[in-house]
Amino acid sequence: MVQSSSMPLQKFEQVELRPPSQVMRLERAGSFFPTRLSFLRSLLRKLARDGMQLARTSFELDDQGYGHAVYDVVLDHQHYALICYSQALAPENRTDRVIAEAWDACFLLFDGQPNATDIDQLRAHATVQEAGEYDERVLVLSRANKSVRLFDHVANRLSKGEQPDAEMIGNIGYLMRTTAVYGNGKFGMADRADFIDRPSLSQPFRLEMLTVYLIREFTLDLINHVAKCAGGDRFVELGDRFRRQLGIGNSTGLGMAPFLVGHPVLINNWMLVRETALARVRAINAADNNCQAHFRHLLDQTHQHLQEWRVDDEYEMGRIEQLRREFSKLRPKFEKLIQQGHPYDRLIEATQGQSSSLQELMVSLVLEPNGNIVDGLCECMEDTFGPRLDPLMSVGELQRLLTKHYDWAMQIDLSQERENAMVWYVSEEKLEPRMGARSPDHQERREMPHAIPRKVQALTADLANYSTDALIAEVLMACPQHRDIVRRAQTIARHPFGEFQDNLVAAEIRPIDLLRCKLSFFGASKFDPRSDRWTRITLYQGAPTARELSPDNCADVFLPAFGTS
Amino acid sequence: MSTNLHVSANQWRMSILKACIGAHVARGVAEDIADAGLALLALQHDPLPSVLACLNNHQSHTSTVTWPNGSDKVEFGQMHVLHHGPSVIDLAQSGTTISCQIDAPDLLLGLAQARLHSHGVTLHCNFDDDDWRTPTIALQQINAATSSRPFSLRLSQTDEPVAMNMTQLPQPSRENWCELQDFTAEILVPADATSREDAGVGDGQTDND
Numbered sequence: 001m002v003q004s005s006s007m008p009l010q011k012f013e014q015v016e017l018r019p020p021s022q023v024m025r026l027e028r029a030g031s032f033f034p035t036r037l038s039f040l041r042s043l044l045r046k047l048a049r050d051g052m053q054l055a056r057t058s059f060e061l062d063d064q065g066y067g068h069a070v071y072d073v074v075l076d077h078q079h080y081a082l083i084c085y086s087q088a089l090a091p092e093n094r095t096d097r098v099i100a101e102a103w104d105a106c107f108l109l110f111d112g113q114p115n116a117t118d119i120d121q122l123r124a125h126a127t128v129q130e131a132g133e134y135d136e137r138v139l140v141l142s143r144a145n146k147s148v149r150l151f152d153h154v155a156n157r158l159s160k161g162e163q164p165d166a167e168m169i170g171n172i173g174y175l176m177r178t179t180a181v182y183g184n185g186k187f188g189m190a191d192r193a194d195f196i197d198r199p200s201l202s203q204p205f206r207l208e209m210l211t212v213y214l215i216r217e218f219t220l221d222l223i224n225h226v227a228k229c230a231g232g233d234r235f236v237e238l239g240d241r242f243r244r245q246l247g248i249g250n251s252t253g254l255g256m257a258p259f260l261v262g263h264p265v266l267i268n269n270w271m272l273v274r275e276t277a278l279a280r281v282r283a284i285n286a287a288d289n290n291c292q293a294h295f296r297h298l299l300d301q302t303h304q305h306l307q308e309w310r311v312d313d314e315y316e317m318g319r320i321e322q323l324r325r326e327f328s329k330l331r332p333k334f335e336k337l338i339q340q341g342h343p344y345d346r347l348i349e350a351t352q353g354q355s356s357s358l359q360e361l362m363v364s365l366v367l368e369p370n371g372n373i374v375d376g377l378c379e380c381m382e383d384t385f386g387p388r389l390d391p392l393m394s395v396g397e398l399q400r401l402l403t404k405h406y407d408w409a410m411q412i413d414l415s416q417e418r419e420n421a422m423v424w425y426v427s428e429e430k431l432e433p434r435m436g437a438r439s440p441d442h443q444e445r446r447e448m449p450h451a452i453p454r455k456v457q458a459l460t461a462d463l464a465n466y467s468t469d470a471l472i473a474e475v476l477m478a479c480p481q482h483r484d485i486v487r488r489a490q491t492i493a494r495h496p497f498g499e500f501q502d503n504l505v506a507a508e509i510r511p512i513d514l515l516r517c518k519l520s521f522f523g524a525s526k527f528d529p530r531s532d533r534w535t536r537i538t539l540y541q542g543a544p545t546a547r548e549l550s551p552d553n554c555a556d557v558f559l560p561a562f563g564t565s
Numbered sequence: 566m567s568t569n570l571h572v573s574a575n576q577w578r579m580s581i582l583k584a585c586i587g588a589h590v591a592r593g594v595a596e597d598i599a600d601a602g603l604a605l606l607a608l609q610h611d612p613l614p615s616v617l618a619c620l621n622n623h624q625s626h627t628s629t630v631t632w633p634n635g636s637d638k639v640e641f642g643q644m645h646v647l648h649h650g651p652s653v654i655d656l657a658q659s660g661t662t663i664s665c666q667i668d669a670p671d672l673l674l675g676l677a678q679a680r681l682h683s684h685g686v687t688l689h690c691n692f693d694d695d696d697w698r699t700p701t702i703a704l705q706q707i708n709a710a711t712s713s714r715p716f717s718l719r720l721s722q723t724d725e726p727v728a729m730n731m732t733q734l735p736q737p738s739r740e741n742w743c744e745l746q747d748f749t750a751e752i753l754v755p756a757d758a759t760s761r762e763d764a765g766v767g768d769g770q771t772d773n774d
Contacts, residue, residue, distance in 0.1 A: 134571065135571040186575065188570070188571040188576065191573045191575050191731060193732060194732050386683070388684065389597075389655070391652075391655030391656075391658055425752075426752060426753050426754065427755075428753040428755045434754075445587070445589060445751070445752060446751075446752050473656050473658070474656075476655060477649060480591040480593060480652065481591045481592075482593065483592070483596070483597070483651065484593035484596060485593070487596070
């Protein structure tokens, strides 16, 4: 935990961490739920603690809701502005695919307070998204499409003086869904290095999470505006209960998956924080009455959430139904265990032998009442180092660490066609990562570097030709093709939670597991896979809106459950 | 928005990396060259002319590097940075003094500077004049004459890594930047090079985007 020099370092008891061989499996990571360590949760706590100052400084929309709006927010005395451009979109052009060229709304997070000229000039770029040109004043770029069915329903009801259908709100959960949220230097925008020294922004994806939260505010204002213009005197505002239940949807595809492979130190830090938090909680001797009550409330909320979580995908619905059964069966036991000694350790143990979904749901549950000992870990989730090569390591030492950390990769039989069936590449059409069946003429240089077991086995074979005393520097001069996997293996030896221990080019690979893992760290819920390669989710559903956000309610954002809010 | 091209550090790094891979440079070497590019940018030096020159010549190069003989000083012949620059830095970091002629002295200095940022390793160099300089100073002194002279590199000290200032980077010419993108295009794959279903074409729904 980061501490100022004037503060004594607080020590926490903890049990042994779960090993990477258990945690870093795709099937498990694909069962993660959001936790209170998730990025949107830590942002909400920050905003509430600081007394969020949000102002709508411009709202130039016509009766249809087309035009622009600007929201100004202050973080640590620094102004940031979400500029929103809303436009008409023909139904046939409304697609969630990343190759879309038009959207219902486009957004920029601007560093500072934009003037009228900025807003006007930026419109031409923001509304074409990737085709625009940006500079360091722009921090985040995003776009969203309406959930037309829900948007029209809510607008219609409010215009008649009625509140919307509660079940419909609960089932869909958002008025707009983003189809991309770009940051960190994309398209010429500001690099993370440009603002990393601002204390509010050091945590990963903080600006992206802020952007989505402000987009949510815009959608709530937009629906009221459109309904009011249509209904006149009959119009009523959307009720607070519904405002809170409307989050922001998101469609996420394969583009997110390679990030987890390409940032091993960062992923290690996310995982290590999560596992350290769990290890701390499992060491707690007893839960006091408040924690017990809180936990029982969370069980109620979880039960409701699971009942309300319905998806079309048969495989995923099967997993959800199994999770419902397991949760209902064990819930009485959970209610007893929370009253006993070492309650959280017992709760975790009670889920062993059940599905990984229940096991990981319990991880999220036991962290929830214990913010006082886990929230500070959120300061440790960034990567300030990156992968490093140690050219002075001996061949013998590298062989030892390969045996220790990559035994799983050595055990894979690469002579089996299914172990090399897929290829990850970058599409010519949109410069986006994709995965496809490997063709015989595929060029290796066009393959993204995700075939870790193949690389490890090739390196191991060549190392056998060297003396164990030889320097890695000498090996790499003769074999530059191993440079990336040597750097990676050495990095993983220091950051063992940075590598998923599965073959990412095997025939049975499910990229959706990678997506869910990353999205859970964002704080996403209601995972709704549309295939094994893309998913819809919601962000901020059930979270306090800006006008009600306070230190008292900012933590009350576990899994959205309409029936208990 | 200004009409000038604005390239972020992230774009710099990813474009150099992809361009090198597009030119058949081994990925791990390409990663180091990209980091060298960033280190040069932090010194307000545009790495693109050197990178482009190296990439354009890369296909025709054959390695003439001799194997280290275990002495504390290694003499290389003509040395091509995209093949062996990172390995030369590795060996210099081990305490071996390297002497060679290189095709891109500023990129090699960038590699030396990057190792300062990532590992805290300070390397010094000279242009066959026994005047050992830091990469920063050497970069300021590079000219046509020094570029053609033998170049020596040795370990000076090891300390804590030094952070780079990656704000206010020099910007490339649009022409150079577009030429770099031509190399990055070499790694792109048309969607229908794999099955169309995988490429997300068909029912219009997202399946792979």
